[in-house]
Amino acid sequence: MPRIVLFSYPGSPWGAKVISYLSLRGIEYSECCQPMTWPRPDLQLLGIQYRRIPFIAIGKDIYYDSSLIFEKLEALYPHQPLGAKEPSAMTLEKLMEKWAEGSLLNSVMYILPKSLPFLTDSKFLADRKELWGMDFSPDALEKGLSKSLVEIRGHFAILENLLGDGRQWLLDSKKPGLIDIHAAFLFDWIFNMPGVQINELISASAYPFTWRWLDRYRHAIAASQKQGAAITQLTGPEATKLILESEFAEMAGTVMDDPTRLREGQIVALYRIDDLSSSVKHRDVGRLVGLxxxxxxxxxxxxxxxxxxxxxxxxxxxEVEVAS
Ligand SMILES: N[C@@H](CCC(=O)N[C@@H](CS)C(=O)NCC(=O)O)C(=O)O
Incomplete structure (x- = not known):
């Protein structure tokens, strides 16, 4: 299999999520560090318009979005995967992934420590305002704090209920599984930030099982990173060269019958629809080869x-549609 190249930046929670998965699996990879804000000139070398972080290349196959990244890594590297195997556990795992992005993400943003330098960086604030419509300034975060604490308390209650029987990991496995990564990565990211304040309403005395599980999670990731091979850092041109000189990781796909009625070979635009600017500014246009x-x-x-x-x-x- 060609070497994996991860495109991310330090401090990205989704980047950290993929790194944690790769570390726990012991899968080696290289990293091409990106700026925290747009533009990302390295991506232009590959002709990629995608705005979000992370994405990975496995040879000349590029995978967007951590959900697809995990599915591919589970399938392409089948030795000792981390995903659940039994249908009800698989369902819970998928729901946990969606819960983290659809619910938890918004709750944890407001406890970002106000001392973080990028929260007063006008370039960062304008960039995220354009992308999300959200104001990340310290004043705006302060306004959302109490609602956020109420929500986090609710999230913790769900986990505490499950972990309360003394299990080590969410599916009572011996080692952390993909579901633990889904449920823990945002808490792990936010609660380990320098300067974060942990309100007593969500503290370890209120939710002891959940905090012990988060501790185990952090130690498991740290131990796997200590054992794993060093990560090679690549510049944009180095990453591009490596990718373009590699094989594909997968055979070409097929275009199945689809509600969009798109057909193989059509020139299409592919873009995200869950932010404010991707549909306008970050459309990848190419030949449809798999659907x-x-x-x-x-x-x-x-x-x-x-x-x-x-x-x-x-x-x-x-969204994918005929390119105009
Ligand atoms: N569902 C996406 C979420 C990715 C995402 O929102 N990433 C953040 C960074 S952690 C992002 O791209 N922010 C805007 C940017 O960095 O340009 C995934 O799982 O990959």
Whole structure:
């Protein structure tokens, strides 16, 4: 299998989520660090318009969105995967993934420590306002704090209920599974930030099982990172060269019958629909080469080359349509 290249930036919670997964699996990878805000000139070398972080390349296959990244890593690296195997556990795992993004994410944002330098950086604030419509300034965060604490208390109560029988991990496994990553990564990210204040209403004395589980999670990730091989850092040109000189990780897909009625070979636009600017500014345009209930695959040419790479995106939160 070609070497994985992760495109992320330090401090990205979703980037940390993918890194935690790779570490727990012991899968080696290289990293191409990106700026925290747009533009990301490295991506232009590959011809990629995608705005969000992280994404990974496995050879000339590029995978957007951590949900698809996990599905692919589970399937392409089948030795000792982390995902649940039994249908009810698989369902819970998927729901936990959606809960983290759809509910938990918004709750934890307001406890970001106000001393973080980027919260007073006008470039960062304007960038995120354009992307999310959200004001991350310290004043705006302060206004949302009490609602956020009420919500986090509710989230903790759900976990405390499950962990209250003394299990170590959410599905009572011996080691952390993918479901633990889904449920823990945002708490792990926020509660380990320098300067974070933990209100007593959500403290370890109120939710002892949940805090012990979060502690175990942090130690398990740290131990796996200590054991794992060093991560190679690549510049944009180095990452591009590595990717373009690699094989594809997967065979070409198929375009199945689909409600969109799109057909193989059509030139399509692929973009996210869960933020304010992707549908306008971050459309990847290419030849449709794969369409299933799970994913869209388009082929594009890397900038100034004749070399094709394939972009894979999940169906959920993405739109694909004939390019205009
Ligand atoms: N559902 C996406 C969420 C990714 C996401 O929102 N990432 C944040 C960074 S942690 C982002 O892209 N923010 C805007 C940016 O960095 O440009 C995934 O799972 O990959």
């Amino acid at each position: 299933t209930p799970h994913e869209t695959v388009i082929a594009i040419k890397a900038k100034a080359t004749d070399i094709e790479i394939r972009i894979h995106a999940p169906r959920s939160q993405f």
